[in-house]
Amino acid sequence: MGQRGEAKVSFVNILNYHRELLVSRLRSIQCILDNLSACGFFCEEDVEIIQETVTRTDQVRKILELLQCKGEEACEYFIYIIYKVHDAYIDLQPWLKEINYIPRNDVTLIKVVNTDPISRYCEKLRHEMSRDTCFIMSYGQKEETRLEELYIDTLMELLNDSNESLGFLDRLDQILGDDGVFNPHGETIFVMGDAGVGKSILLQKLQNLWCKKELQTDATFLFKFRCRMFSLFKDKEQVSLRDLLFKYNCYPDHDPDHEVFDYILRFPKKVIFTFDGYDEVQEDLDLMNVPEVVSPEDKAHPLQLLVSLLCGKLLKGSQKVLTARTGIEFQSRVIRKKVVLRGFSLAHLKTYIDLHFKDQKHRELVSVQLEANPHLCGLCSTPLFCWIVFKCFRHLNTMHDSFHLPETSVTLTDIFFLLSEVFLSHSASLALSLLRKSTRCASETFKGGFSTLAAFAKLALQGIEGGSFIFSQEEITACGLTEEELSLGFLRAIRNCDDSATFEFLHITLQSFLAAFALVLNEQAPASSILKFFTQCSRKRDSTCLPFDFCIGCSSKPSEMKPFAANEHFQFTNLFLCGLLAKSHMGLMDHLVSPKILKKKCAILKSYLSTSVKSHLHGLPQYDSDAGKTVHVLPGLLWILRCISETESKEIAQITAKGITAGIIKLGYCNIFSGDCTALNFVLQHRQKLLGLDMDNNNISDYGVKQLRLSFCKMTVVRFSVNNLSDSSIEVLAEELCKHKVVEVLGLYNNHITDVGAKLVAHIIEECPKLRIVKIGKNKITTVGGKYLASAIKKSTSIFDVGMWGNSISDEGAEAFAEALRQHPSLTNLSLSANGITSKGGKCLAEALKENSVLRIFWLVQNELTDDVAPYLAELVRGNTGLSHLWLISNQFTVDGLRQLAEAVAHNTALKEICVKGNQLSEEEEKQFAAEKRLRFH
């Protein structure tokens, strides 16, 4: 057909032949009529005749009849309209394929205008969303930044069902793709991350890409929602799905037959939903037992609609991207894949500096200052904090020639102090005095802006207490805030669908900071009321950790409140309270609060924290592990550690360090980021005894390791597996561990260590006489690194367990390990699995092992061993008395090779099993071997 067709095709005949199909599938009749009449194929009368016909099918019949009378050209143009307005005639696209339609040149010269409601709605949605998503929020409402000027992809890690890493995404649009899908039946892509790590911005970018048609998807519609709006409805309020979609996005124009909604119902796969901030839903949806809505026509409470959409009961097949703070659980059976945002890497930080500072002088200054301060770098790995620091730097550097980023231990409170200082200095009265570049005096700024600060603090506290994060103009005025103060930057306006003005704090962490400020500033309430949110947190967490109710002056009636599903805003308020009452801020706070009251509040806080930490440590679960008595730290304690560090109180740090009675603390899967390592280091520095630290599966990154530098002198166990570490971390470890030589266990599995890092680990093995266990699997170590490690292991007389799984040391590396194994005195467990070892390397290993009676467990899983190596392994098996387990799963042995091994096993009673599953055997052959009970297949 079409221009390449040989014989002349009759379009009249085609329409005639496929008449019934067209009658049943053609919709969007108006668009057909508009185009046929615009091009003169139909006259006004034709259109009237068709419009007078009542049913859609009759209308189509009429159109086809008329077209056939008008002849070939009209029929061809009709098909061309269906071809051009693809979305509106989606049902007929397979038919076009079936008839092999390719438009001829002549017809393509005739214009087709898309007047279809679906396409028009799609355009409208794209247009409105593009307007809403092209700027990043900024302080000072006049100062906005374009998303594309400042957005960079951050670290996006894929997790499996059990929260184990599946690697990182390279680009944002992969988020909708198949990478990392562990549940193909689930439809919700769950994006997690800490406060300020960039979840909302990620969705904003996704929406913006969709608007610009730059997202790899064929979705016709994208609807965006903020989860917290679902909680704003009254209990009895009910809406329809149609209203929910259109009211909170935009309504279709000229759609008398509701074709848009009809299309959404018929093609849910063409719809993407983004739901931001599931943690902000003020109800526990799992517990709420929300009745599911199954019919799209039913009205229901918006929360019911939300749950039904997420679970696929409504619009099954639509794609959903849901974000939430880390730690928030969501029904795993509906999750398709999980992505956790890990913030900025060092490379991201460099790019972000370049984007942020146009001026080369500033770029260099910031880079140098950050490099000198790993803790600040750690905080800046959270994009929100990074943005605040950079904004403040730019502002204060312009105002005051000599402004530098804080040099020593900068805390989160310091960052929010800076931000508040910048906001307050925007105030007209203050700005006047600061117009001339002058020496910076933060206390003057705070004193000058005291009433403004107090009013914002009051508003923030009211919000935190009442579980409300959106403020009306009336509430703002009631706190004494003026129009001018509103534009300082603390608050930003939210566009409501009814165009009423409401506001929210720039970020909820800022609200927490200001709420903490209010607690400190309030001289009327009993001093003990500063602890009210600590009590909230412990109530939520665990009733056994509640020995402190007695000291709370005024109860905030938690049962009447509806806290967010997460209570992080309370935790942040507590954290900032500790920061504001820290010694380093006393000088400033003394200008704002009566020193007597301040002193009293400090004493109450310290007393609370020391009692709290004791009680927490006392209640922690302890168990005996291979490495000694281990205590498993709970997330609640992590927040206390953060608070202690923020108070900078050595006294409480000492109490904490002393209170850890176990030899090892386990902080696995606690979502620890680099900034937390400062808190840990602060406490651990006060510990006298040795201690093991198991922090596997967190996100401490290189900055975190640098922060822990002073604590390595007492660390017997260093477990930092799955923590995004590069060689620069290993440099710090090598320096410190080799200096103090107390380390016994080194876990570095699944990081980004290359041969450079492997050489440093080899150095640690050589230098640390107590080192027994080294796990360095799943890194980027090649033959070169493998040789360094093997040579170090050869010299060590303490090493006992080495895990090298998932590197690529290949045969040459295996040969080096063979040399190390020959007569090794201590190594009992070695994994060289998944290292690209062929039979050549296998032979060397088998030969060397003949001279070793110490190695008990040997892993050679997922290599490329063939039957060639079988005789050597068989000989080894016959003669070796030490080996108890040999793992040969997923190699390339056939029946012949395995038979030799099976016969050898029969001669060795010490060898408990050889596991050979996943080699080249048929099921039948596997069964036969298994029956003989010589080899294991599971």
Ligand SMILES: Nc1ncnc2c1ncn2[C@@H]1O[C@H](COP(=O)(O)OP(=O)(O)OP(=O)(O)O)[C@@H](O)[C@H]1O
């Ligand atoms: N990928 C990014 N590129 C550039 N800037 C970013 C990025 N991600 C976050 N930011 C900066 O950090 C700020 C906070 O990010 P965002 O609001 O998306 O965090 P969040 O994870 O949604 O936080 P919360 O859980 O508290 O809502 C943004 O306004 C922006 O200034």
